[in-house]
Amino acid sequence: MKPYSIDRRDFLRHACCGVAGLAVGLGMPHAFAATDNRTELTPDQVLALLKEGNEHFVANQASTAKNHGTRRLEIARAQAPIAVLVGCSDSRVSPEILFGRGLGELFIIRNAGNTVDVTAQGSIEYAVAELGVPLILILGHKRCGAVAASLEVVERSVTFPGRIGHMVQPIIPATLKAKQSVGAGASHDEVLDAAVRENVRRVSSELSLSELLTERQSAGRLKIMGAHYDLDDGRVDFFHEA
Numbered sequence: 001m002k003p004y005s006i007d008r009r010d011f012l013r014h015a016c017c018g019v020a021g022l023a024v025g026l027g028m029p030h031a032f033a034a035t036d037n038r039t040e041l042t043p044d045q046v047l048a049l050l051k052e053g054n055e056h057f058v059a060n061q062a063s064t065a066k067n068h069g070t071r072r073l074e075i076a077r078a079q080a081p082i083a084v085l086v087g088c089s090d091s092r093v094s095p096e097i098l099f100g101r102g103l104g105e106l107f108i109i110r111n112a113g114n115t116v117d118v119t120a121q122g123s124i125e126y127a128v129a130e131l132g133v134p135l136i137l138i139l140g141h142k143r144c145g146a147v148a149a150s151l152e153v154v155e156r157s158v159t160f161p162g163r164i165g166h167m168v169q170p171i172i173p174a175t176l177k178a179k180q181s182v183g184a185g186a187s188h189d190e191v192l193d194a195a196v197r198e199n200v201r202r203v204s205s206e207l208s209l210s211e212l213l214t215e216r217q218s219a220g221r222l223k224i225m226g227a228h229y230d231l232d233d234g235r236v237d238f239f240h241e242a
């Protein structure tokens with residue numbers, strides 16, 4: 001016997017939105033739909049909030065992020081994140097902390113080297129199309145181990161155990177380009193920094209090839225930005241709009 005079937009759109013809601021998804025999937029009142037309370041902030045307004053949050057973090061000011069029980073209940077039935085954050089898994093680069101954001105504000109994709117594979121891209125497109133997120137931020141960071149590993153592959157043909165080499169592979173084109181752009185006399189740190197930035201640019205550009213995302217970009221409803229986080233001073237440098 002064929003079990004209860006749902007179409008793709010409903011499946012996404014089931015998978016990602018808990019009660020909200022269930023409500024839509026079962027044809028319950030639209031009041032529970034995840035899209036009802038999507039953010040009304042523009043891409044630039046979200047960007048301003050992230051910049052402000054990072055300034056507070058750098059200045060060691062107490063975070064005003066809402067992480068208490070009232071906030072938890074406020075978003076329990078439907079999420080309305082304001083930004084997608086594609087960041088590195090590095091334990092020192094925690095997005096909510098360095099941007100001073102709270103529960104339900106950032107839709108985060110993290111892996112070592114902040115790359116975007118098919119699963120990540122689908123997650124990003126889901127956040128934009130179904131949750132109405134107006135900003136995608138790709139965040140690289142200083143002394144990134146995954147990018148450094150790609151540099152070891154390029155410079156010394158180093159191999160890594162398990163699936164680590166596979167994980168590093170998507171970063172290599174950016175590393176090769178960075179090496180070429182900084183020239184032969186550059187130090188290891190200079191090459192690494194250039195590779196981190198080039199990797200962010202490359203990921204941003206590749207995302208801009210998504211038809212779903214470019215439609216919203218053209219309509220002014222979405223921005224895709226690159227940025228760089230400095231582990232030493234805590235500053236995020238917003239440097240690229242794809």
Ligand SMILES: [Zn+2]
Pocket residue numbers: 088089090112113114141143144145146147
């Ligand atoms: Zn990293």
